[in-house]
Amino acid sequence: EIVLTQSPGTxxxxxxxxxxxxxxxxxSVNSDYFAWYQQKPGQAPRLLIYGASSRATGIPDxxxxxxxxxDFSLTITGLEPEDSAVYYCQxxxxxxxxxxxxxxxxxxx
Amino acid sequence: QVQxxxxxPGLVKPSQTLSLTCAISGDSVSGSSAAWNWIRWSxxxxxxxxxxxxxxxxxxxxxxxxxxxxxxxxSDTSKNQFSLQLNSVTPEDTAVYYCARMGIVEAxxxxxxxxxxxxxxxxx
Numbered sequence: 099e100i101v102l103t104q105s106p107g108t109x110x111x112x113x114x115x116x117x118x119x120x121x122x123x124x125x126s127v128n129s130d131y132f133a134w135y136q137q138k139p140g141q142a143p144r145l146l147i148y149g150a151s152s153r154a155t156g157i158p159d160x161x162x163x164x165x166x167x168x169d170f171s172l173t174i175t176g177l178e179p180e181d182s183a184v185y186y187c188q189x190x191x192x193x194x195x196x197x198x199x200x201x202x203x204x205x206x207x
Numbered sequence: 208q209v210q211x212x213x214x215x216p217g218l219v220k221p222s223q224t225l226s227l228t229c230a231i232s233g234d235s236v237s238g239s240s241a242a243w244n245w246i247r248w249s250x251x252x253x254x255x256x257x258x259x260x261x262x263x264x265x266x267x268x269x270x271x272x273x274x275x276x277x278x279x280x281x282s283d284t285s286k287n288q289f290s291l292q293l294n295s296v297t298p299e300d301t302a303v304y305y306c307a308r309m310g311i312v313e314a315x316x317x318x319x320x321x322x323x324x325x326x327x328x329x330x331x
Contacts, residue, residue, distance in 0.1 A: 130314040188254075190317070194272065197256065
């Protein structure tokens with residue numbers, strides 16, 4: 099069974115800085131089927147990145163994804179207060195059919 | 208533009224059945240390019256995929272192992288909606304439940320559209 103482990107658990111940064119969130123899979127995953135989501139309190143998750151590196155519609159180019167195999171990352175440049183949220187990685191296709199990481203909380207102070 | 212609208216009760220008694228519905232606009236539950244999913248979030252478990260229904264030559268369903276014995280996802284083509292039933296609920300099933308669309312053609316295997324979420328509390 100594939101387990102996605104995200105790090106760090108919490109990331110505190112200042113506006114204008116850049117931050118990198120990590121997601122490590124316990125087994126190799128198909129990068130075509132790897133995605134990142136942003137979730138703000140009281141809202142549904144929003145798709146940011148799919149196929150490991152493709153931005154979803156309407157997502158600013160401050161957000162970028164990279165990685166393959168077992169190591170993936172989400173980088174956010176020029177951080178803005180509105181980027182405060184919990185970020186989740188997700189894989190599809192391996193047992194379990196679909197799974198999420200436990201999330202990284204990004205705080206912009 | 209695809210939109211998903213959830214409905215259903217926010218309080219369910221232990222041992223009873225949780226039932227939610229997700230109405231689709233802008234797409235079709237009987238189309239062959241998307242799967243229709245249920246996902247839940249709780250502080251203790253994070254995001255958990257529960258299952259999906261999709262049409263490819265015939266109606267198909269896949270369920271997470273953790274709930275496989277208790278879950279049913281149905282579709283209603285006349286109303287263009289799909290539903291979740293989770294039997295024998297316990298307080299551990301308390302969560303925010305989401306419906307979501309996942310593309311199943313080409314390299315699409317991500318959730319690109321979500322319902323608004325329904326907080327379901329299991330309590331007597």
